[in-house]
Amino acid sequence: MAVTRHFDEVEHSRRRFLSGAGVVAGALVAGHALSVWGRPLAAGAATATATAGKAAKGRTVVFVELAGGNDAIDTLVPYTDPQYRRLRPTLAVDAPIDLDGAVGLHPGLVALAERYRAGQVAVIEGVGYPDNDLSHFASLANWWSAEPGSPGATGWLGRYLDRAVGYDDPLAGVVVGPGPSPALVGERSFATSISDTSGLAPRAPAWLADTDDLLDTWARMGSARSSRRTLEGKVRQAIALTDDARADLDRALRADATGDDAALDPRADAADVSDGSATDAFAVAARLVTAPSPPRVVYLTRLGDYDTHQGSAARRDALMTDLDTGLGRFLTTVEAAGRADDVIVVTLSEFGRRAQENGSGTDHGNAGTHFVIGARVTGGRYGAPTTLSTLDSRGNLPFAVDFRQLYATALGWLDADPEPILGKGFTPQPVFTT
Amino acid sequence: MWLDDPLAMSTARTRRRAEVAHVYRRLSMGPQPDLVADTRTADDAIARALDLATPAATPPAIAPPVDDEAARQAGQIGTPIAWWVDQMQQSPRLIEERLVWFWHDHFATGLQKVRYPYLMWQQHLTLRRNATGSFATMLKEISRDPAMLLYLDGITNTARERNENFGREVMELFTLGHGHYTEQDVVEASRAFTGWVVNIPGRPVARLLSNPAWTSAFVPSRFDAGTKTLLGTTGALDMDGALDVLLARDATSERIAAKLYGTLVGTRPSDKTVRRLGKVLRDADYEVVPLVEAIVADGGFLAAEARNVRARSPLEKLVGLIQAVPPTGTVVGRVGPRGQSPGAGNALRTLGYVPFVPPNVAGFPDGSALLGPHQMVHAFDLLSVYPTAPTVPATVDGLLDRLALVDVSDRTRTVLRDEPDPARRLALAVTAPEYSVM
Numbered sequence: 033m034a035v036t037r038h039f040d041e042v043e044h045s046r047r048r049f050l051s052g053a054g055v056v057a058g059a060l061v062a063g064h065a066l067s068v069w070g071r072p073l074a075a076g077a078a079t080a081t082a083t084a085g086k087a088a089k090g091r092t093v094v095f096v097e098l099a100g101g102n103d104a105i106d107t108l109v110p111y112t113d114p115q116y117r118r119l120r121p122t123l124a125v126d127a128p129i130d131l132d133g134a135v136g137l138h139p140g141l142v143a144l145a146e147r148y149r150a151g152q153v154a155v156i157e158g159v160g161y162p163d164n165d166l167s168h169f170a171s172l173a174n175w176w177s178a179e180p181g182s183p184g185a186t187g188w189l190g191r192y193l194d195r196a197v198g199y200d201d202p203l204a205g206v207v208v209g210p211g212p213s214p215a216l217v218g219e220r221s222f223a224t225s226i227s228d229t230s231g232l233a234p235r236a237p238a239w240l241a242d243t244d245d246l247l248d249t250w251a252r253m254g255s256a257r258s259s260r261r262t263l264e265g266k267v268r269q270a271i272a273l274t275d276d277a278r279a280d281l282d283r284a285l286r287a288d289a290t291g292d293d294a295a296l297d298p299r300a301d302a303a304d305v306s307d308g309s310a311t312d313a314f315a316v317a318a319r320l321v322t323a324p325s326p327p328r329v330v331y332l333t334r335l336g337d338y339d340t341h342q343g344s345a346a347r348r349d350a351l352m353t354d355l356d357t358g359l360g361r362f363l364t365t366v367e368a369a370g371r372a373d374d375v376i377v378v379t380l381s382e383f384g385r386r387a388q389e390n391g392s393g394t395d396h397g398n399a400g401t402h403f404v405i406g407a408r409v410t411g412g413r414y415g416a417p418t419t420l421s422t423l424d425s426r427g428n429l430p431f432a433v434d435f436r437q438l439y440a441t442a443l444g445w446l447d448a449d450p451e452p453i454l455g456k457g458f459t460p461q462p463v464f465t466t
Numbered sequence: 467m468w469l470d471d472p473l474a475m476s477t478a479r480t481r482r483r484a485e486v487a488h489v490y491r492r493l494s495m496g497p498q499p500d501l502v503a504d505t506r507t508a509d510d511a512i513a514r515a516l517d518l519a520t521p522a523a524t525p526p527a528i529a530p531p532v533d534d535e536a537a538r539q540a541g542q543i544g545t546p547i548a549w550w551v552d553q554m555q556q557s558p559r560l561i562e563e564r565l566v567w568f569w570h571d572h573f574a575t576g577l578q579k580v581r582y583p584y585l586m587w588q589q590h591l592t593l594r595r596n597a598t599g600s601f602a603t604m605l606k607e608i609s610r611d612p613a614m615l616l617y618l619d620g621i622t623n624t625a626r627e628r629n630e631n632f633g634r635e636v637m638e639l640f641t642l643g644h645g646h647y648t649e650q651d652v653v654e655a656s657r658a659f660t661g662w663v664v665n666i667p668g669r670p671v672a673r674l675l676s677n678p679a680w681t682s683a684f685v686p687s688r689f690d691a692g693t694k695t696l697l698g699t700t701g702a703l704d705m706d707g708a709l710d711v712l713l714a715r716d717a718t719s720e721r722i723a724a725k726l727y728g729t730l731v732g733t734r735p736s737d738k739t740v741r742r743l744g745k746v747l748r749d750a751d752y753e754v755v756p757l758v759e760a761i762v763a764d765g766g767f768l769a770a771e772a773r774n775v776r777a778r779s780p781l782e783k784l785v786g787l788i789q790a791v792p793p794t795g796t797v798v799g800r801v802g803p804r805g806q807s808p809g810a811g812n813a814l815r816t817l818g819y820v821p822f823v824p825p826n827v828a829g830f831p832d833g834s835a836l837l838g839p840h841q842m843v844h845a846f847d848l849l850s851v852y853p854t855a856p857t858v859p860a861t862v863d864g865l866l867d868r869l870a871l872v873d874v875s876d877r878t879r880t881v882l883r884d885e886p887d888p889a890r891r892l893a894l895a896v897t898a899p900e901y902s903v904m
Contacts, residue, residue: 169579170619173826182634185828202839211816212840214825222838232839234846235816239855240893243846249885254899255875263775267899270837277839 092321093442094330094362094377095189096310097213098355100168100339103394104384104401104429106348108155108418109136115420119387123345123394131155135418140352143360144403151411153403154463158416158432160399164383168339168396171382176214178436178454188439189329190218191453192446196328197221202277203325208316209333216331223329224277229316231281232274251275284323285316310335310351314358321362322369328446338381344393363405376406376464378442380435387420388427398428402438408464437461484872486511488773491904492730493762494560495567496785497870512762516755518598520558525549525591530680531584534668537680542583546590547811547821548798554781555788561758565597566590567781567821568729573608573640574824575617582666584680585613586822601722602713602752605640606706612664612682618827623660625690630656635827636709641718647697654694658708661689713752720744723757730758731766732775732904739764774903777836780817782904784810784848787896790868791858793851813847837902845897858888865895874900 109128110116112135117124128136129145137145147153161180165171177183186194189205197204198220205223207213216223226232234243251271258265313332320330336351359377366375384400401418416432424430436458440450444460451458485508490497493515505511526549531537554563570593577586589611596604608614609632615621618632633656637647647655664682665675677683684705694703699711712718723743727735735743743760750756766772778786788797799809801820814820824830835841859865862882866874878898885891895901 167579169576177826182638183826185826185831199834212818217825217831217835220834223840224838225840232843234843235813235850236846236893237850237852239852240846240849240890246846246890246893246897247843249881249894250897253875253878253881253894256877258875258899263777263903264899266834266837267777267902270839270842271899274839274842278843 090326091374091446092326092328092330092371092376093445094317094321094375095215095332095442096355096359096377096379097215097331097333097335098338098351098379098381099172099334100337100381101171101383101385101396102338102379102381102400103340103344103348104157104397104399104418105387105394105420107138107141107352108157108401109138110134110418110420111136113418113420115387119420120389122391123348123389132413135413138348138352140349141356143356143363144405146360147363147405148411152407152409153405153411154409155413156402156404156415156433156438157413157418158399158429159402159435159438160383160431160433161435162431164398164428164431166383166396168382173214175380175382175435178439185217186219187213187215187217188453189216189331190221190223192218192329192443192448193221193223194218195452196446196448199273202273203280203327205329205331206281206320206327207331207333208313208320209331209335211333213331213333215333216329222273223331224281226281226285226316228312229285229319231285232278247275247278280325284326285319309358310355311358311361314362318362318365321366321375322371326371326374340385340393341390341395342393344389359405367407372407376404376409376442376445378405378438379403380438384429386427387423387429398424398426399431399433400429404438404441404463406464410463410465414461414463434458480872482507484773485768487870487872488904489515489768490560490870491782492732492767493564495554495563496782496789498556498789499868499870502870503867508768515560516758516762518559518562522559522562522594523553523557525594528584528587531582532667534666537582537584537666539583543577543586543822544798544800544811546583546587547801548796550590550821551781551785551788551798554785562594562598564730565754565758566594568726569593569597569604570821571824571829572725573614574827574829575611575613575822576824576826577822580613580616582613582616582680583822585616585664588680589613590822598755600752601747601754602709605713606709608640609636609659609705609709610662610682610684612680615662615664615682620659620662621664623656623662624688625657625660626688628653628656628660628690632656633659637712639827641712641721642715643717643721646715646717651697654696654703655708655712657690657692657694658696658703659705661685661687662705663688716741716744716748719747719752723747723761726754726757727761727764727766730761731764732772733766733769735764735766739766774900776904777833778902778904779830779832779836780814780819780841780845780848781821781830783845783896783901784814784851786869786901787848787851787892790865790870791852791856791892793856795853797851808850808853810848810851813844813850816844816847817841842897845902846893848896849893852889855887855889856892858892860888862891865891869895869901871895871900874898 106125109125111128125138127139129139130136131148161174173183174180176187178188193205199222202222202224205216207216207223207225210227212225236243254264254268258268260269313335317330317332320327338351340347366372379402381400384397385394386397436454439454440458441461441463443450443453486505487497487502489508489511490502505514526545557563575589580586592607592611618635619629620632623629630652634652638644661684662682663685665672665677665679667679675683691702693700696703696708696711720740724735724740743757746760747757796809799811800807801811801815818825819830859868862879878900882891882894885894
């Protein structure tokens with residue numbers, strides 16, 4: 033990732049923005065009829081948890097992390113806003129796909145627009161965290177830990193897995209990307225990280241040749257007498273757990289939804305998602321989600337490079353097309369497998385981008401626009417509607433909806449209590465139909 | 467033991483060798499096989515590990531980058547990592563290497579945010595210079611270290627606009643520990659830490675600074691000169707003044723003592739031991755070596771229940787591999803996001819254990835966090851340190867000697883014997899349960 037931060041951003045990275053509860057509440061009052069996001073919580077949120085209940089069994093959330101800071105303004109384009117062409121003289125999107133006469137989606141987001149029209153997309157506008165830090169690293173640490181300002185060593189999904197699963201099922205949370213995500217690091221659980229459909233396979237040097245054979249031999253080492261209470265006993269357990277996870281993953285990744293091995297998509301099979309392709313990562317996710325025992329959490333990390341300081345128009349268009357292709361195919365596969373009612377997709381990104389372009393791209397901004405997508409989603413626009421006439425002091429879309437409300441909603445979908453994971457004040461928002 | 471009983475003698479010898487290997491695993495970054503072979507008793511091993519008589523190696527000369535752009539080339543971290551790993555595996559100053567890593571983990575600072583490899587290298591030299599010296603001096607130097615000032619936002623902490631990142635972490639992570647300060651103390655300490663800048667050539671503010679490029683400086687106009695009250699001490703505290711307040715608390719010396727005990731011994735010290743060791747550190751004016759000596763003299767250090775209770779980290783595994791079977795080519799190589807490169811750099815990256823790149827301010831993972839399926843499977847990646855099949859001792863015993871593995875189960879021996887290829891045997895040995903603990 034091209035991590036470029038300008039001096040002015042460093043000098044002022046802790047300037048305070050609209051972070052008081054009163055300001056947020058105001059934004060909500062002025063917002064759409066559907067705007068129930070924000071803190072403190074609207075009373076209407078209480079109905080949301082009822083959605084979850086026992087139905088949460090077998091549910092999956094697929095998180096899509098658009099690393100680098102996705103540009104909210106050219107994703108959900110306020111093309112009727114008189115400021116738009118002034119702020120984006122060279123980058124402005126030409127033919128957005130209109131949603132409601134006021135905003136439209138980037139023209140590459142064809143499948144997403146279709147789903148929106150089908151009422152399956154909740155668009156959450158103004159998502160961020162208080163006292164935005166414009167550093168990628170600091171922002172990601174905040175998003176991963178869900179402890180903005182003082183991120184600890186565990187990730188928020190790690191804490192979820194600690195409570196919901198423990199050490200028993202290392203496939204309850206699967207990261208798809210070049211390496212593990214800090215978001216899934218827990219204290220009493222393991223998440224698994226894979227980079228392609230080869231699953232849990234070593235990237236060993238060629239001279240080691242047949243690593244499957246080594247891995248088969250592996251579990252036969254160590255004293256059979258070592259107690260599970262000793263560390264060596266735990267290592268033996270970990271090896272056995274890893275072997276099971278490898279075999280389960282292989283079954284999930286090598287077969288398609290019908291269980292027919294021959295129906296492999298050769299492209300997905302060969303895909304190495306470490307090049308950051310969302311299309312490839314979604315193809316791996318589709319296999320995981322349509323497996324007999326799907327993960328609860330699939331986390332697509334480090335997709336592309338959304339840090340579009342320069343070369344933005346072309347790069348942005350390519351990123352949007354890649355994202356949409358992956359998402360569209362994923363949703364179709366999930367539907368075909370009869371899993372549509374069990375799966376939601378949630379996008380994440382550490383921040384949005386500056387409203388005023390810098391000539392060839394955009395610099396780090398504050399709030400972002402995110403999507404919750406699924407057959408059980410009540411579609412519509414939520415949060416603080418995107419308007420370019422009320423930017424914050426640095427010319428960014430202001431923070432209005434705490435990202436932890438988005439997290440709480442995803443946890444609600446999984447039938448988990450958000451409070452021990454996120455702290456007080458965050459509850460599932462009612463964006464799901466019962 | 468009967469002198470005329472060969473079996474008893476051999477058992478005693480094995481027990482002593484196991485103890486010697488244990489001491490070296492704990493007091494260095496990895497047991498150098500020749501040293502293990504040459505050392506008779508655990509006491510000899512302790513004396514050897516703490517011996518700092520041999521002068522330190524001269525670090526490579528790395529020229530300061532000419533400007534901001536040149537300074538950001540991430541590839542430049544390759545030389546520092548390679549040199550450091552080489553020190554870990556072969557420096558004669560054993561305890562120094564253990565402590566340099568300990569302090570890097572303690573004062574975890576990451577290239578991801580600092581972005582200037584040169585500044586990470588400068589911080590490393592500061593840690594190395596102080597690793598066996600005074601913790602108080604090191605804390606003060608690290609607090610104004612350019613990489614730390616960038617990492618925990620010290621350069622944006624001014625009288626006009628406070629940034630509490632460093633003020634909070636210095637108390638929570640570097641000194642007192644959670645629960646020993648209030649939110650108001652974070653505010654007061656942060657005020658005392660205001661006023662520091664880093665001269666980065668090419669940045670606008672650099673023109674206004676007179677300190678040398680790539681160094682930090684105190685700028686009075688950015689400093690909050692007012693009166694602060696930190697942990698009950700009131701005065702016009704500046705950085706060192708605030709740090710002295712933190713150092714004067716028993717909680718600081720006891721926390722450092724307990725943490726170092728956990729690393730060197732591997733078990734949790736009793737409250738009584740923590741109080742005793744904290745006092746040792748304070749009485750020695752925060753000199754670290756007396757604390758190390760007190761820890762290894764503690765009955766817990768050689769106790770049976772302290773054996774094999776620590777998970778061997780990916781970095782310690784790599785060091786052990788290099789010591790056992792020296793690679794002929796590039797050891798670390800490029801640590802990049804994409805593509806193949808020689809050496810074990812990308813393996814360390816996959817395993818989240820690249821020096822200078824801790825995952826977060828809390829440092830590198832340990833314990834059970836090293837036993838997840840990802841960590842377990844990708845331990846095999848460390849064999850990338852050999853671009854072609856290495857020459858490995860032909861016998862199982864020869865290989866185990868090089869790895870300083872003494873107590874190996876019959877099951878593991880059987881697996882190793884059944885593998886005809888010595889190089890593949892090495893891969894199995896370093897992923898065996900016995901090698902995964904220390």
